Each structure stands twice: as structure tokens, then as C-alpha cells.
Amino acid sequence: MTTLLSLKGLTKAYPGVVANNNVSFDIDEGQIHALLGENGAGKSTLVKMIYGLVRPDSGQMTLAGQPYQPHEPREARAAGVAMVFQHFSLFDALTVAENITLGMENAPPRRELSQRIRDVSTAYELPLDPDAIIGDLSVGERQRVEIIRCLLQEPKLLIMDEPTSVLTPQEVEVLFKTLNRLAGEGTAILYISHKLEEIRTLCHHATILRQGEVVGETDPTRSTARELAEMMVGEALSSPTRKNTRPGKVALEIRGLSARSGNPFGTDLDEIDLDVREGEVMGIGGVAGNGQDEFMLALSGEAPVARAMVRVDGVDVGDLTPNERREIGLLTAPEERLGHAAAPNMTLFENALMTGNVRRNLSRHGFIRWKAAMAFADEIVHAFDVRTPSVRNTAKSLSGGNLQKFVIGREVLQTPRVLVVNQPTWGVDAAAAAAIRQALMDLAEAGAAVVIISQDLDELLEVSDRLAILHAGRLSQPRATDELTMEEIGLMMGGMEAQHVSA
Amino acid sequence: MFRLEARPQPSRFWIAVTPILAVIATMIAGGLMFAVLGKDPLASIRMIFWDPLMGEYAFYYRGQLLTKAGPLILIAIGLSIGFRAGIWNIGAEGQYIIGAICGAGVALAAYPVQAWYIFPLMVLAGGLGGWAWGMIPAILRNRFGTNEILVSLMLVYVAQHLLSSMALGLMRNPEGMGFPGSRNLQQYPSAANPELIAGTGIHWGVVAAFLSVIVAYVFMSRHMTGFQIRLMGESPRAATFAGVIPKRVVTFTLGLSGALAGLAGLFEVSGPAGQITIDFASGYGFTAIIVAFLGRLHPIGIMLGGLLMALTYVGGNLVQQQAGLPAAAIQAFQGMLLFFLLAFDLLSAYRVRLVKREHR
Numbered sequence: 001m002t003t004l005l006s007l008k009g010l011t012k013a014y015p016g017v018v019a020n021n022n023v024s025f026d027i028d029e030g031q032i033h034a035l036l037g038e039n040g041a042g043k044s045t046l047v048k049m050i051y052g053l054v055r056p057d058s059g060q061m062t063l064a065g066q067p068y069q070p071h072e073p074r075e076a077r078a079a080g081v082a083m084v085f086q087h088f089s090l091f092d093a094l095t096v097a098e099n100i101t102l103g104m105e106n107a108p109p110r111r112e113l114s115q116r117i118r119d120v121s122t123a124y125e126l127p128l129d130p131d132a133i134i135g136d137l138s139v140g141e142r143q144r145v146e147i148i149r150c151l152l153q154e155p156k157l158l159i160m161d162e163p164t165s166v167l168t169p170q171e172v173e174v175l176f177k178t179l180n181r182l183a184g185e186g187t188a189i190l191y192i193s194h195k196l197e198e199i200r201t202l203c204h205h206a207t208i209l210r211q212g213e214v215v216g217e218t219d220p221t222r223s224t225a226r227e228l229a230e231m232m233v234g235e236a237l238s239s240p241t242r243k244n245t246r247p248g249k250v251a252l253e254i255r256g257l258s259a260r261s262g263n264p265f266g267t268d269l270d271e272i273d274l275d276v277r278e279g280e281v282m283g284i285g286g287v288a289g290n291g292q293d294e295f296m297l298a299l300s301g302e303a304p305v306a307r308a309m310v311r312v313d314g315v316d317v318g319d320l321t322p323n324e325r326r327e328i329g330l331l332t333a334p335e336e337r338l339g340h341a342a343a344p345n346m347t348l349f350e351n352a353l354m355t356g357n358v359r360r361n362l363s364r365h366g367f368i369r370w371k372a373a374m375a376f377a378d379e380i381v382h383a384f385d386v387r388t389p390s391v392r393n394t395a396k397s398l399s400g401g402n403l404q405k406f407v408i409g410r411e412v413l414q415t416p417r418v419l420v421v422n423q424p425t426w427g428v429d430a431a432a433a434a435a436i437r438q439a440l441m442d443l444a445e446a447g448a449a450v451v452i453i454s455q456d457l458d459e460l461l462e463v464s465d466r467l468a469i470l471h472a473g474r475l476s477q478p479r480a481t482d483e484l485t486m487e488e489i490g491l492m493m494g495g496m497e498a499q500h501v502s503a
Numbered sequence: 504m505f506r507l508e509a510r511p512q513p514s515r516f517w518i519a520v521t522p523i524l525a526v527i528a529t530m531i532a533g534g535l536m537f538a539v540l541g542k543d544p545l546a547s548i549r550m551i552f553w554d555p556l557m558g559e560y561a562f563y564y565r566g567q568l569l570t571k572a573g574p575l576i577l578i579a580i581g582l583s584i585g586f587r588a589g590i591w592n593i594g595a596e597g598q599y600i601i602g603a604i605c606g607a608g609v610a611l612a613a614y615p616v617q618a619w620y621i622f623p624l625m626v627l628a629g630g631l632g633g634w635a636w637g638m639i640p641a642i643l644r645n646r647f648g649t650n651e652i653l654v655s656l657m658l659v660y661v662a663q664h665l666l667s668s669m670a671l672g673l674m675r676n677p678e679g680m681g682f683p684g685s686r687n688l689q690q691y692p693s694a695a696n697p698e699l700i701a702g703t704g705i706h707w708g709v710v711a712a713f714l715s716v717i718v719a720y721v722f723m724s725r726h727m728t729g730f731q732i733r734l735m736g737e738s739p740r741a742a743t744f745a746g747v748i749p750k751r752v753v754t755f756t757l758g759l760s761g762a763l764a765g766l767a768g769l770f771e772v773s774g775p776a777g778q779i780t781i782d783f784a785s786g787y788g789f790t791a792i793i794v795a796f797l798g799r800l801h802p803i804g805i806m807l808g809g810l811l812m813a814l815t816y817v818g819g820n821l822v823q824q825q826a827g828l829p830a831a832a833i834q835a836f837q838g839m840l841l842f843f844l845l846a847f848d849l850l851s852a853y854r855v856r857l858v859k860r861e862h863r
Contacts, residue, residue, distance in 0.1 A: 302744060344738060355745055
């Protein structure tokens with residue numbers, strides 16, 4: 001096969017960190033090439049250089065034999081490089097065709113464009129109505145819009161950044177079919193992911209980055225997921241462990257929880273029932289945007305609901321404020337670290353005070369005991385191995401994984417009766433993710449009820465005792481995790497009750 | 504070519520140094536402006552910054568300094584607490600006027616009774632009046648989601664018209680031979696707010712201003728409510744998650760800043776101004792916004808900022824009288840101070856790097 005894109009000695013340094021150091025590798029035509037690495041390994045910087053968003057400090061690229069130095073994404077697109085970002089840039093209130101027009105330099109007339117969208121979508125079996133409003137589409141369909149937007153340019157190289165993090169297993173299958181077909185037609189695909197099983201089934205070749213350097217190239221079909229992970233992390237990994245404990249009495253009861261979403265494109269919660277027992281880890285799966293945020297806000301107390309809808313240890317808490325719930329022992333950790341779980345410009349000890357005040361007695365008669373708050377922050381930093389020079393550093397100066405350890409640690413160390421976490425390891429490196437999962441399992445073992453909302457099915461299968469799926473604001477019957485198959489889970493995520501399938 | 508790079512943490516050094524840089528830059532740019540106006544720049548700058556403190560007649564101007572700084576500091580302290588929460592009360596001028604009207608109203612209603620309780624009642628009325636005026640934007644925002652910036656600003660104009668009406672109508676001095684304006688409270692001992700130590704310019708308003716600095720410092724750095732206010736300004740969603748109830752913060756900060764502005768108005772009308780007149784409002788409420796930012800919304804900084812701003816007022820008057828500079832030039836000079844301060848603010852959050860121009 002002929003080489004399409006060749007990278008030679010690419011280096012890019014930011015103040016205090018070398019994001020990419022002397023990175024060289026080739027991508028062949030028609031190859032699905034995986035770029036593997038932990039968060040902070042330099043994957044996104046590298047991709048940004050290829051897509052013209054960042055200029056390398058040194059090194060060269062050649063595309064189809066020609067020197068290639070894009071100054072901006074427009075040049076990259078003109079040269080035949082397209083990219084689907086992890087976070088979509090679509091306007092909810094506009095139609096598919098309107099959104100696609102916005103991204104084009106010389107947009108054809110609307111009717112012609114709609115026809116081309118239909119052509120591409122039938123050719124690649126990606127059904128999509130050009131006149132549909134984005135706000136009404138599922139996440140998988142939105143991703144289709146982004147992919148079709150790229151395919152309309154007939155790219156030679158398609159870059160995909162963590163494309164499956166928001167998809168159901170069935171949607172992943174459809175996506176893989178499309179990608180294989182594209183590769184078959186000669187398009188090269190640079191596929192960024194940290195999901196190793198996927199890479200093993202899809203990709204022809206993998207380049208592994210660690211701390212900005214290429215540490216290995218391998219054929220992923222011939223390596224085990226564990227080998228790939230250890231190359232990525234550079235050390236042997238341990239899976240989280242837990243002694244099998246019998247669940248105790250019910251700690252969290254949710255009865256008929258319905259709530260309107262505060263967001264016009266959000267999802268209303270519809271009659272959710274759930275019991276979680278002491279010592280149990282309850283997993284809540286589902287594709288993002290199916291009511292996870294609303295569910296979380298109803299439990300944290302940021303969006304109070306009717307009094308009897310949520311009970312903790314037999315006490316009705318549905319209409320209580322966040323701090324009243326903390327007093328009773330219902331703690332939460334939201335998904336978004338910066339700006340929701342933590343205040344970016346405040347120090348770690350101020351962030352410790354933020355939720356720790358009630359249960360850790362960090363104030364007396366309204367006056368803050370700063371020494372106690374600092375001691376609490378120190379305790380979190382030590383117990384959870386948060387890498388920071390001092391608790392006086394701001395939350396935003398920490399890396400994602402370290403801040404997430406801090407946020408989870410802050411709640412775990414308050415010895416909750418019930419802890420609800422949303423996406424606890426999203427965007428966190430493998431070592432930190434393992435530490436967080438272990439901490440959550442330890443907490444359950446100590447007798448707390450733990451609820452983990454996540455889109456990472458592998459994570460849920462690994463840590464939870466029972467699993468339920470949130471779909472369109474409704475929660476499926478929870479099922480014991482070890483009796484579920486991937487296929488059943490996929491159907492539950494698509495909105496079908498697993499009972500119908502297994503019956 | 505210069506390039507800005509975000510600092511991971513704001514630099515403490517630059518936070519402390521930028522106000523000084525801003526003052527120096529204002530002196531240079533202001534000096535240029537004075538030169539263009541045909542005045543000796545060095546002499547003018549000296550007259551503004553030096554003469555009121557150390558010049559021949561400094562004994563007179565030093566007193567004025569505290570008299571001017573008092574209301575600026577008192578109002579700015581109140582505003583800064585709201586600004587920290589991201590709640591923008593820019594109608595302090597109106598709250599100041601209403602405080603003065605309410606306080607003076609108590610005195611004029613009691614006249615000519617002499618009793619010890621009249622002045623405390625006036626203080627109460629002044630504070631309540633400002634508080635009530637501040638509650639209007641608060642209630643409208645909480646109920647209907649209106650923008651407190653617009654509402655509080657518009658209420659300044661309402662207050663100004665109310666002031667004219669009072670000076671010409673209800674509160675006009677019946678023995679004033681038909682001239683607009685109320686009785687002079689300085690000549691009514693039970694209602695007067697006199698200079699407490701002769702020659703210093705210190706009256707009860709100045710005392711209240713310095714007290715407010717101390718209380719605000721302790722409140723914002725040690726009290727849970729102060730922490731929640733800062734949290735809301737930093738990150739509203741994190742604040743809600745931490746249990747802060749935004750509507751309560753809106754009510755509290757707008758009420759508090761209104762009350763402090765009202766008190767400043769009361770102390771002014773019963774002291775240095777003496778009476779309700781059409782031109783009683785002198786812009787303290789607006790200048791206090793500059794003072795709050797000059798002091799970086801920090802109580803100690805506001806105290807220093809208020810003193811500096813008072814100096815430009817007193818010195819500005821001096822230079823107007825002695826060098827014949829127009830009043831507008833002095834206002835432009837004060838504006839430059841805020842401009843440079845905000846511009847140099849960049850240095851605390853970013854570092855400036857010199858880079859070679861990239862070839863395209």
C-alpha cells in the first residue's frame with residue numbers, strides 16, 4: 001500500500017510541557033490507523049497539527065508525496081483532510097442541511113445540497129433526513145451529520161476523535177461498517193480512542209503515544225487489550241477488586257420520579273423507580289442526553305422534586321436543598337469537573353470547603369475554620385494521590401485526572417450513606433480511573449450505597465452489581481450485571497426492555 | 504510581535520503592582536492631555552497629587568480628602584460585595600439620593616425637636632431608604648428575570664427627579680425666601696453630622712466607611728456567606744451545587760449595597776452638604792464603581808482606591824481653580840485611571856511574550 005500521510009520528527013512544546021516530542025509515523029491509503037494513548041499523552045496536539053489548528057515547532061509532514069503544512073483547518077480540508085471532533089459543533093435549533101451549509105466555504109444551493117446529503121447517506125448506509133432539526137436527533141444521528149459533513153468533501157484522510165464514546169453498541173457496529181467501507185475505497189482513517197477492544201476489532205495498525213513520544217507501533221489484531229493498555233500506561237495494571245458482600249437494607253429509594261428538564265433540549269424524567277441497598281454499586285448506563293443530567297440534578301438537590309420522590313434511609317428528601325441532603329448523607333459528584341463540581345479559579349482548600357462544610361464541620365456560627373478546611377483538602381490530596389504542589393493551587397491548574405480524583409475523594413471522605421456520581425472517569429487517564437473505581441468499590445464495601453451514572457459500558461460492567469439503563473427519561477428494570485450480555489444492554493440502550501428480549 | 508499566554512494561576516505580584524503602574528500611566532497620559540490643553544503638565548500633575556497632601560495649604564485640603572473619600576469607600580464596599588457575586592448594581596447614585604432624602608425627611612419631620620434619638624433614627628431611615636431602592640432591581644430580577652444593571656441604572660434617573668421634586672416642593676425650606684433647597688441640617692444640632700475632630704474632615708460617615716472596610720474584610724474572608732458570594736461570582740453552577748441559593752444572594756447583595764449607599768447619602772446630606780438641593784447628587788455613586796475596581800473588589804484595596812480617587816477630586820478642584828483646567832479634563836483624567844487599571848489587569852492573568860513573527 002502507498003503511504004498517504006507521513007509525519008517526521010514532529011515536536012510541539014507548550015510552556016512547561018512538551019506535548020509532542022519527535023513524533024514520526026506513516027499512515028497508508030485505505031488504512032484504519034489507531035492512535036492510542038492516555039489523556040495527556042499528546043494525541044490531541046498531534047491531531048491538531050495534522051488538521052492545521054496548531055503549528056509544530058519543528059518536523060515535517062508530507063501528504064501524498066507533497067510537503068504539507070496547513071496553517072488553518074481550511075487548508076487542511078482543501079488538501080483532503082477532514083475531522084470529526086469528539087464534541088460536535090452543531091446548532092440544535094437548525095436543520096441538518098443548514099448546519100452543513102454553515103461549515104462549507106462555497107455552499108451549493110440548498111436543494112442541491114440536500115440531494116447530495118441524501119446521496120452520501122444512502123451510499124454509505126447512514127440514513128439521515130436533511131430537513132430534520134438537530135435538537136430532535138439522537139447523539140448517534142448527530143455524529144452521522146458530522147461524518148456526512150466530512151464525506152461531502154471526499155477526504156483522503158478522515159480523523160475521528162473518540163467517536164464511540166457516546167454511541168450504543170449497535171450504533172458502534174453501524175459506524176464500523178461505514179469506516180470499513182471507506183477504508184475499502186482507499187480513504188485513510190486516523191482513529192483516536194482509548195477503548196482497546198474496539199481498536200482490536202476495527203484497526204489495521206496502532207501507534208501508541210506516551211508522554212508525547214511514540215512508544216510503540218503494533219498490529220492491534222495480534223495484541224491483547226491488556227498488552228495494549230500496558231504499552232499505553234507503561235506499567236502493569238491491576239483490575240479493581242472487591243470482596244463479595246451481601247447488600248444490606250435499602251438506603252436510597254426513588255419512587256415515581258418525574259421532572260421537567262430545565263433545558264429546552266433536555267429530557268424530562270418519567271416515572272423513575274429505583275432501590276439501591278447498602279453495600280451495593282448500582283450502574284446507570286445509557287447514551288448521553290437521555291436524562292442523566294436531569295436525574296443527577298434531582299438527586300443532588302439543585303433541581304428539587306416532590307418530597308416523596310427521593311428517600312434516604314426512610315427519610316423523604318426530594319424537596320430538600322443540596323446542603324440539607326448532605327446532612328442526611330446523600331452526596332453527589334457531577335460530571336463536569338470545572339465549573340460544576342469545582343470552581344476553576346478557587347484554591348483546592350476552598351473547593352474542599354465547597355461541599356465539605358456540612359459533614360466535616362468546617363465552619364462554626366457561620367465563620368469558616370480555614371485550618372480545618374486546609375486539613376480536609378490535605379487529607380483528600382494524600383488519600384487520593386492528587387498530584388499538586390499544594391492545596392493552595394487553583395482547581396484549574398490540575399490535570400483532569402487529578403482534579404477528578406480530588407472531586408471524588410472530597411465526597412468519599414465525607415463518609416456518605418449514598419453517593420451518586422456522574423461519569424466518574426470521563427476523560428481521565430487509565431491509572432486515575434482505576435484508582436477512582438477502586439475508591440467507589442471500597443466505599444460500597446464499607447456499607448454505602450453507590451450509584452454510578454456512566455456512558456462507559458465497560459466501566460459499568462466492571463464495577464456495578466446491578467445495571468439499569470436510562471432511555472428517553474425512563475429507567476429500565478435493573479438487572480444483575482453478570483447475567484447481562486452486551487446485546488441485551490445494547491437493546492436496552494435503544495429503548496427496548498431487556499425482558500422482552502430474553503423472554 | 505507580542506503574544507499573550509494565559510498563566511495557570513493569576514500572578515500575586517502583578518495583582519499588587521498593576522494599580523501602581525496604572526497610576527503612573529495615568530500621570531503620563533494625563534500630563535500629555537494637559538500639555539495639549541496648553542498647561543504645564545508637571546505642575547498640573549504635582550498640583551493634583553502633591554499639593555493637597557504636602558503643599559502650602561495642605562492643612563485645608565487634607566481634611567477635604569477624608570470627607571470625599573468617606574462616601575466613596577462606603578458605597579464601593581457595598582458594591583464590591585455584589586460585584587464579587589457577579590451582581591452588577593450600578594445604581595448606587597440613586598440609592599445614595601434616596602438614602603439622603605429619607606434621612607433628611609426624618610430630620611425635617613422632627614424639626615425643631617431637639618433629642619438624642621433623632622440622628623440615630625435618620626441613620627436608620629437613610630439605610631432603609633437605600634436598601635428599599637436597591638430591592639427594586641433585586642425583586643424584579645428574582646421575579647421576572649430582568650437585568651439588574653439596566654433597572655438599577657434607570658432608577659438613578661427616577662431618584663434624581665424625586666430629588667428635584669423634594670428640593671422644590673415637599674422639603675423646601677419654608678423660611679428659605681422661595682429658594683429651592685431644604686433647611687440646612689448643620690444648623691439643627693440634633694440632626695447634624697458635624698466634623699468630629701476639627702481639621703481632619705472626619706465625620707460619622709468617614710467612621711462608618713472605615714468600619715465597613717473592616718467588617719467587609721472579615722465577612723468576605725472568614726464568613727461562609729462571604730465565601731458563597733465569591734463562589735457564585737466564580738462559578739454559578741458550582742455555587743448551586745454547593746447549596747448557594749442564587750436568589751438569596753441577589754437580594755442580599757443588592758440590599759446591602761443599597762443600604763450602604765443610602766447611609767453614605769444620609770451622612771452627606773446631614774454633614775458636608777447640609778441640605779437637600781437640586782444638585783445634591785455629585786456622582787459619588789458612579790465614581791464608587793471606579794473605586795471598587797481600583798481596589799480590585801478587595802476591602803483594603805478599596806480603602807486605598809477611595810483615598811486616591813478623593814485625591815484626584817481635591818487635586819482636580821485645585822488645578823481647576825489655580826491653573827484653569829476645565830472640569831471635563833479632570834473627569835477624563837479620572838476615566839484614564841480606570842482605563843489603565845483594567846488594561847494592566849491583563850498582566851495578572853496573562854504573561855506577555857515576545858515572539859518572532861510567523862511567516863505565512
